[in-house]
Amino acid sequence: MKTTGIARAHTNIALIKYWGKKDKALFLPMNSSLSLTLEAFYTDTKITLDKTLEKDEFYLNNVLQQEAEIQKISKFLDLFRIPAKETRFARIESYNFVPTAAGLASSASAFAALAGAMHQAMGWDLSRSELSTYARRGSGSSTRSLFGGFVEWNQGTNSEDSMAIPIDDASWDIGMLIVVVNGAAKKISSRVGMEQTVATSPFYPAWVESAKTDLEEIKIAIQEKNFTRMGEIAEFNGMKMHATMLASQPPFCYFEPDSLIAQQQVVYLREVLGIPAYYTMDAGPNIKVLCKASDLDKVRDHFEQYFASEKLITSHPGEAMRTLTEEEWQE
Numbered sequence: 001m002k003t004t005g006i007a008r009a010h011t012n013i014a015l016i017k018y019w020g021k022k023d024k025a026l027f028l029p030m031n032s033s034l035s036l037t038l039e040a041f042y043t044d045t046k047i048t049l050d051k052t053l054e055k056d057e058f059y060l061n062n063v064l065q066q067e068a069e070i071q072k073i074s075k076f077l078d079l080f081r082i083p084a085k086e087t088r089f090a091r092i093e094s095y096n097f098v099p100t101a102a103g104l105a106s107s108a109s110a111f112a113a114l115a116g117a118m119h120q121a122m123g124w125d126l127s128r129s130e131l132s133t134y135a136r137r138g139s140g141s142s143t144r145s146l147f148g149g150f151v152e153w154n155q156g157t158n159s160e161d162s163m164a165i166p167i168d169d170a171s172w173d174i175g176m177l178i179v180v181v182n183g184a185a186k187k188i189s190s191r192v193g194m195e196q197t198v199a200t201s202p203f204y205p206a207w208v209e210s211a212k213t214d215l216e217e218i219k220i221a222i223q224e225k226n227f228t229r230m231g232e233i234a235e236f237n238g239m240k241m242h243a244t245m246l247a248s249q250p251p252f253c254y255f256e257p258d259s260l261i262a263q264q265q266v267v268y269l270r271e272v273l274g275i276p277a278y279y280t281m282d283a284g285p286n287i288k289v290l291c292k293a294s295d296l297d298k299v300r301d302h303f304e305q306y307f308a309s310e311k312l313i314t315s316h317p318g319e320a321m322r323t324l325t326e327e328e329w330q331e
């Protein structure tokens with residue numbers, strides 16, 4: 001007997017970052033975070049539970065993955081299978097419409113899509129926030145990709161209440177330009193980078209403290225639709241996260257020379273051209289420029305002076321995770 005589930009989830013970019021776990025096994029974070037889901041980048045995943053399979057199989061972009069990757073997925077699917085006494089193995093087929101492991105949040109869309117597909121395959125009926133606690137255990141940032149728009153991952157106190165909460169659907173004048181400085185896979189994964197930071201950076205306690213204040217303040221800015229205030233807090237928060245890495249032992253840094261050029265151009269946009277724009281960066285060299293959707297064309301045009309057109313991707317806010325029909329999957 002075969003049972004399937006198919007889901008699409010979009011990536012999200014944190015404006016208040018998640019950087020550090022207090023419980024590595026359960027993916028409980030040191031601080032709450034808040035993100036914007038992006039329309040432009042997503043993952044589609046299909047799961048087929050099949051009695052005839054003798055082990056899990058995982059194809060990413062039509063390529064059968066290595067054992068270590070399959071083990072990660074098997075462990076994740078077991079979170080659903082074990083409590084339900086489901087003994088079938090699965091074939092997982094996934095397509096990333098986002099560069100994989102490049103600091104563009106592929107792990108976020110990946111595990112949110114996997115959670116959505118598995119939830120459907122199992123015939124469960126969890127709320128989105130409950131399902132986000134499952135996604136979380138694949139990759140922390142994927143907690144937030146269950147919802148669209150602005151989403152908080154409330155750190156909670158335990159595995160059941162560390163979950164995503166929708167904050168605002170971002171159906172106002174919000175956009176993002178992604179500057180792909182380098183689309184190749186990074187050398188230090190988010191997981192390893194944050195672990196090293198928590199263990200060695202003397203700046204880390206200050207990060208945790210100030211992320212709390214940033215989160216409270218950005219929630220007010222979002223509620224008031226105060227774009228400037230939101231951007232200022234996001235830019236400040238992102239750079240503080242990177243500062244913790246510079247102070248790690250050994251120090252490490254995701255910036256590349258072009259990352260700095262892009263940052264300078266964001267400052268130029270707002271200070272010289274009067275276009276409100278703010279930058280943030282994740283565990284990779286790419287720059288995400290938070291701007292108004294109505295300014296996206298102007299912001300993109302400006303960046304074309306410095307970056308090749310195919311390195312510039314504009315996005316509006318994205319939707320929540322959703323299941324796909326077999327017809328939508330085949331398209």
Ligand code: ADP
Nearest residue numbers: 094100101102103104105106107108110189190
């Ligand atoms: P990113 O910045 O892209 O989120 P991470 O280091 O956090 O980078 O995560 C990348 C990892 O996420 C990959 O090495 C892989 O293990 C996992 N991943 C990415 N895409 C998928 C997918 N579609 N299905 C399952 N796992 C995926």
Ligand code: DP6
Nearest residue numbers: 014017018139140141190191282283
């Ligand atoms: C810098 O969610 O990729 O993008 O939980 O270990 O899988 P794991 O890490 P991941 O870390 C994301 C870090 C970040 C900030 C953020 O998205 O909040």
Ligand code: CO
Nearest residue numbers: 105107108190
């Ligand atoms: Co990631």
